[in-house]
Amino acid sequence: MSNEILDIETALRLKGFNFRTSSKVSGYKSGIHKSNYTGISPDFLEHKEYNRGDELKQIDWRLYGRHDRLYVKKFEDEVNMRWCILIDTSASMGYGDKEYNKLEYSKKLSATLAYLLLKQGDSVGLAAFSENNIELIPPKAGSYFITPILDKLETLNPSGSTSLKDPVLKALETYRSDATFVIVSDLLLETDTVEQAIKLIRNSRKEVSLFHVLHPDETEFNFSGSIEFEDLETTEKVIVDTGSVRHTYRERVMEFIEKLKQICHENETRYVLSPTNQTIEKSLIQIADK
Amino acid sequence: MNLSFLSPLFLIGIAAIALPIIAHLITRKSGVTKSFPAVRFLISSQGELAARSRLKDFMLLILRALILVLIVLLFAKPAVFSFSQKIDNSPLSVAIVIDNSFSMGYENNFKLAQNKAQDIVDSLPDGSFALITALIPNNDKEHYLSEDKNLLRKSINEIELSSTFTDNQKRLEDIYSRIQKSPNEKKKVILITDFQKNGWKDEVISTPWLELVNVSKASNISNHAVSDIALNYTNDLTRIQSRISNFSDDSVKELLAITQLDGEEVSEFVDIEPQESSVMEASFTNENKLISGTGYVETTHDNLKIDDIRHFISNYKEESNILIVDGDPREDSRLSETYYLARALETISENSATTINITDNDTVLNEDLSQYDLIYLANIGDITPSFANQLEQFIIDGGTAVIFLGNRVRIGYYNTLFENILPGELLSIIEGDLSLIPSNSLMFSKDIINRTDQISVDKLFQISIHPESRVLIKATDETPFLINKELGKGNVFTFSSSADSAWSNFSITPVFLPVIKMINDLPNIEGNKNRHHFVGEPVKIEIVKDKDSTAVIGPTGKEYVLNIESNEFQNTWLPGIYTVETDGEIAYKFAVNINPKESNLEKISIPSIEKELEVKGKLVKVFKELWRYFVWGVLALFVSEAVCRGIFSKY
Numbered sequence: 001m002s003n004e005i006l007d008i009e010t011a012l013r014l015k016g017f018n019f020r021t022s023s024k025v026s027g028y029k030s031g032i033h034k035s036n037y038t039g040i041s042p043d044f045l046e047h048k049e050y051n052r053g054d055e056l057k058q059i060d061w062r063l064y065g066r067h068d069r070l071y072v073k074k075f076e077d078e079v080n081m082r083w084c085i086l087i088d089t090s091a092s093m094g095y096g097d098k099e100y101n102k103l104e105y106s107k108k109l110s111a112t113l114a115y116l117l118l119k120q121g122d123s124v125g126l127a128a129f130s131e132n133n134i135e136l137i138p139p140k141a142g143s144y145f146i147t148p149i150l151d152k153l154e155t156l157n158p159s160g161s162t163s164l165k166d167p168v169l170k171a172l173e174t175y176r177s178d179a180t181f182v183i184v185s186d187l188l189l190e191t192d193t194v195e196q197a198i199k200l201i202r203n204s205r206k207e208v209s210l211f212h213v214l215h216p217d218e219t220e221f222n223f224s225g226s227i228e229f230e231d232l233e234t235t236e237k238v239i240v241d242t243g244s245v246r247h248t249y250r251e252r253v254m255e256f257i258e259k260l261k262q263i264c265h266e267n268e269t270r271y272v273l274s275p276t277n278q279t280i281e282k283s284l285i286q287i288a289d290k
Numbered sequence: 291m292n293l294s295f296l297s298p299l300f301l302i303g304i305a306a307i308a309l310p311i312i313a314h315l316i317t318r319k320s321g322v323t324k325s326f327p328a329v330r331f332l333i334s335s336q337g338e339l340a341a342r343s344r345l346k347d348f349m350l351l352i353l354r355a356l357i358l359v360l361i362v363l364l365f366a367k368p369a370v371f372s373f374s375q376k377i378d379n380s381p382l383s384v385a386i387v388i389d390n391s392f393s394m395g396y397e398n399n400f401k402l403a404q405n406k407a408q409d410i411v412d413s414l415p416d417g418s419f420a421l422i423t424a425l426i427p428n429n430d431k432e433h434y435l436s437e438d439k440n441l442l443r444k445s446i447n448e449i450e451l452s453s454t455f456t457d458n459q460k461r462l463e464d465i466y467s468r469i470q471k472s473p474n475e476k477k478k479v480i481l482i483t484d485f486q487k488n489g490w491k492d493e494v495i496s497t498p499w500l501e502l503v504n505v506s507k508a509s510n511i512s513n514h515a516v517s518d519i520a521l522n523y524t525n526d527l528t529r530i531q532s533r534i535s536n537f538s539d540d541s542v543k544e545l546l547a548i549t550q551l552d553g554e555e556v557s558e559f560v561d562i563e564p565q566e567s568s569v570m571e572a573s574f575t576n577e578n579k580l581i582s583g584t585g586y587v588e589t590t591h592d593n594l595k596i597d598d599i600r601h602f603i604s605n606y607k608e609e610s611n612i613l614i615v616d617g618d619p620r621e622d623s624r625l626s627e628t629y630y631l632a633r634a635l636e637t638i639s640e641n642s643a644t645t646i647n648i649t650d651n652d653t654v655l656n657e658d659l660s661q662y663d664l665i666y667l668a669n670i671g672d673i674t675p676s677f678a679n680q681l682e683q684f685i686i687d688g689g690t691a692v693i694f695l696g697n698r699v700r701i702g703y704y705n706t707l708f709e710n711i712l713p714g715e716l717l718s719i720i721e722g723d724l725s726l727i728p729s730n731s732l733m734f735s736k737d738i739i740n741r742t743d744q745i746s747v748d749k750l751f752q753i754s755i756h757p758e759s760r761v762l763i764k765a766t767d768e769t770p771f772l773i774n775k776e777l778g779k780g781n782v783f784t785f786s787s788s789a790d791s792a793w794s795n796f797s798i799t800p801v802f803l804p805v806i807k808m809i810n811d812l813p814n815i816e817g818n819k820n821r822h823h824f825v826g827e828p829v830k831i832e833i834v835k836d837k838d839s840t841a842v843i844g845p846t847g848k849e850y851v852l853n854i855e856s857n858e859f860q861n862t863w864l865p866g867i868y869t870v871e872t873d874g875e876i877a878y879k880f881a882v883n884i885n886p887k888e889s890n891l892e893k894i895s896i897p898s899i900e901k902e903l904e905v906k907g908k909l910v911k912v913f914k915e916l917w918r919y920f921v922w923g924v925l926a927l928f929v930s931e932a933v934c935r936g937i938f939s940k941y
Contacts (some may be wrong), residue, residue, distance in 0.1 A: 002394070079804045091330075092327035093327075095325070102327075164367070186327060188327055188328060209852070214746050215327075217326075218326075218327060218328045220477075223324075227320065227321075227322045227323070227324050228322065228323040228324070229323075229324055229325075229326040229329050229332055230323060230324070230325050230326065230329070231325075231326065231327070231329035231330070232325050232326065232327045233327070236329055236330075236333070237323075237329075238329060238332050238333055238336060240332055240336055241343065244343065245332065245335045245336055247330055248335035249332060249335040252331040252334055253328065253331055256331070
């Protein structure tokens with residue numbers, strides 16, 4: 001089951017990429033993220049093959065003696081970065097084919113990202129939110145931690161209305177130290193609400209990346225004839241002559257997207273538009289460095 | 291007019307109107323319901339379009355429903371019907387007479403009469419012949435009996451409202467005689483009228499071949515009119531008195547009346563009691579005025595506009611000077627030779643600046659005749675050569691002399707001294723009971739011609755007429771009674787009898803006044819020219835002989851070129867100012883007004899109308915089908931629907 005959520009092929013293709021933050025982080029060990037601290041933690045976690053840039057003093061010379069290869073020691077709190085993936089599970093995320101709706105796409109994107117982050121040594125937590133509920137898995141590092149994340153993702157179902165501000169507040173309480181937030185949502189909210197949520201994170205000196213997941217129906221609106229549309233969250237109904245409204249609708253959606261991009265730009269936040277017909281790889285690569 | 295349907299069962303189909311309504315409601319309810327996350331974007335997009343979309347839907351619904359309704363109505367054969375006289379189906383010959391006297395101009399009576407005539411034409415049985423004509427013939431179009439209904443309908447529309455009236459009974463009899471030669475045995479005349487009193491000699495209409503159709507709804511019609519105008523001149527002022535009459539049973543308050551003369555206006559508000567009249571006076575200074583001016587008196591318009599204005603010509607400087615020489619004066623003026631003559635001239639000159647001087651035989655012999663325009667010599671016995679020469683010169687210079695003979699006339703003196711003045715040689719006095727006939731009708735109006743037989747002459751001079759003289763009136767035994775002779779620029783009129791009633795009753799007959807007026811109206815008697823006429827009245831135009839052409843310009847600008855041989859102008863059908871031009875230059879103007887008698891819109895007594903209508907039998911419905919209009923309506927709606935769709939599809 002877990003394998004269906006995790007896009008192994010994409011993960012393998014993106015294995016050479018690093019997911020970095022743009023600012024200095026408060027990690028304890030130098031790694032791919034630059035640390036503000038120089039101290040060393042005593043809690044051994046695992047050995048890692050030496051890479052250029054690793055501190056020489058961390059080389060385990062005993063192991064070199066036995067295997068004739070260079071390894072460096074890794075300790076529990078030497079994790080480079082902490083990530084929090086916030087995944088929207090509101091009812092609107094259930095739009096699309098049953099097999100591959102926005103939530104399924106978001107799950108796959110989150111799972112793959114979590115895998116890659118864990119692989120690069122960061123600790124990853126998960127928060128599924130809808131309305132005012134949030135289910136948090138605290139961040140942990142280590143490849144093994146992918147299993148509980150995948151299990152949690154597996155259980156998520158779309159329900160309730162979209163809410164962002166309260167879940168973010170709750171997440172911030174959990175992630176008091178440095179962390180990078182990744183929000184995966186369709187963001188069908190007022191742009192002001194989205195801006196408030198982003199500012200809350202940014203004001204806590206945390207970074208945030210935004211995966212805006214939309215179904216092609218929402219951007220293209222390629223319906224025909226007169227259709228009565230019922231809102232997935234509010235159950236509001238409206239009869240629309242799709243032909244006559246299409247042009248204006250597309251304009252409204254584009255305005256919304258442009259506004260979100262502007263908000264993200266102003267708050268130094270990465271915005272990634274992720275239509276569900278776009279590959280996970282293409283979405284993820286936009287926040288990755290070679 | 292009432293609407294009816296010849297196939298009313300088809301009206302059930304009107305239920306089809308439910309189809310577009312149901313379709314409209316169905317399309318409003320979408321068959322497909324879809325869950326969608328971004329409904330809020332749809333609502334904001336829909337907001338702009340919703341109003342337009344609703345308007346489009348509503349308009350299309352209305353248009354489509356109307357198309358269906360009209361198609362259903364078309365199948366139901368719509369028709370309007372009016373109640374008309376029961377007409378059996380046997381063909382007949384009918385003269386449809388539309389009353390076009392000017393009282394029919396009240397509100398839309400004339401149009402109603404034309405519509406009524408159309409209905410009658412439509413209801414005529416096949417094989418019928420009809421003649422469409424106006425009660426008062428006032429244009430050149432002469433209509434004939436015809437079977438062709440299209441031609442008859444066209445004829446109805448060609449009839450124009452007149453500004454006068456006529457002897458209705460006589461005119462109807464003439465019209466009836468015109469349909470006598472028609473092939474159908476059944477013949478009748480239908481008069482569509484407002485039953486206004488004028489034109490009916492008596493109020494009983496009882497002609498078996500006449501059917502009456504009433505188009506006037508109101509029984510008591512109010513009307514006011516400018517009914518008369520009088521002009522008086524002094525050296526400084528032209529005074530215009532106008533009579534404004536109220537022909538209704540209600541008083542008229544603050545009626546605005548404007549008198550206008552050559553662009554200057556005087557306004558006044560007048561109150562007039564029911565069935566009364568009020569005289570308004572306006573004075574204008576003669577400074578900087580043209581000798582011959584034009585003007586009008588106009589009141590605020592009522593439902594009959596044509597009589598709310600009256601035109602006039604002013605000739606304030608053309609004061610004429612008339613000399614009457616009484617050869618047999620008496621202390622009791624009523625016994626004088628010129629008593630009737632003076633009364634007649636006073637009457638005629640009431641509306642013009644005229645000075646009448648009466649003198650006796652002795653005084654006139656030393657008088658300077660050149661100061662006069664017109665000289666009447668009535669039975670003068672003493673004449674001198676110098677007086678005769680002076681009189682001759684007066685006439686040659688353009689004056690007019692009128693000579694009445696009598697018992698003081700000495701034949702030898704007259705024949706010698708007045709040789710050039712008299713129209714012939716006086717022979718002897720003859721006696722007998724003679725009546726008169728006109729011999730030259732061109733000089734006189736019909737009014738005079740028809741009444742000359744009322745004159746009986748006991749005594750008159752026999753005259754051997756010169757070839758250049760014209761006998762205007764003669765006795766039945768051919769003895770000349772009134773002879774005209776042109777001398778130089780002037781004229782001489784000689785009556786072979788006396789001016790008083792001793793030798794003939796001429797001076798006390800109704801002919802006397804018009805004959806004297808005719809003489810006064812001659813062109814060379816400038817001051818007394820009559821420049822005011824009634825509509826329809828022939829007007830004698832003063833043709834100047836050495837000019838090439840004379841034309842009359844009507845009030846609408848239409849030009850009538852006059853034949854030199856016939857100087858009588860007949861086309862005075864419109865009220866207004868007419869201009870006479872000779873060789874393109876304005877010679878003079880004259881005013882034509884309506885006869886104020888017609889302004890009284892009183893009807894002939896209603897019982898006689900109702901009685902007349904009662905005996906004409908039951909009324910029947912006359913249908914006129916309307917399907918053509920409905921076909922056009924359906925086509926128009928189809929086009930509108932397509933245009934509507936086209937317009938909305940652009941947005």
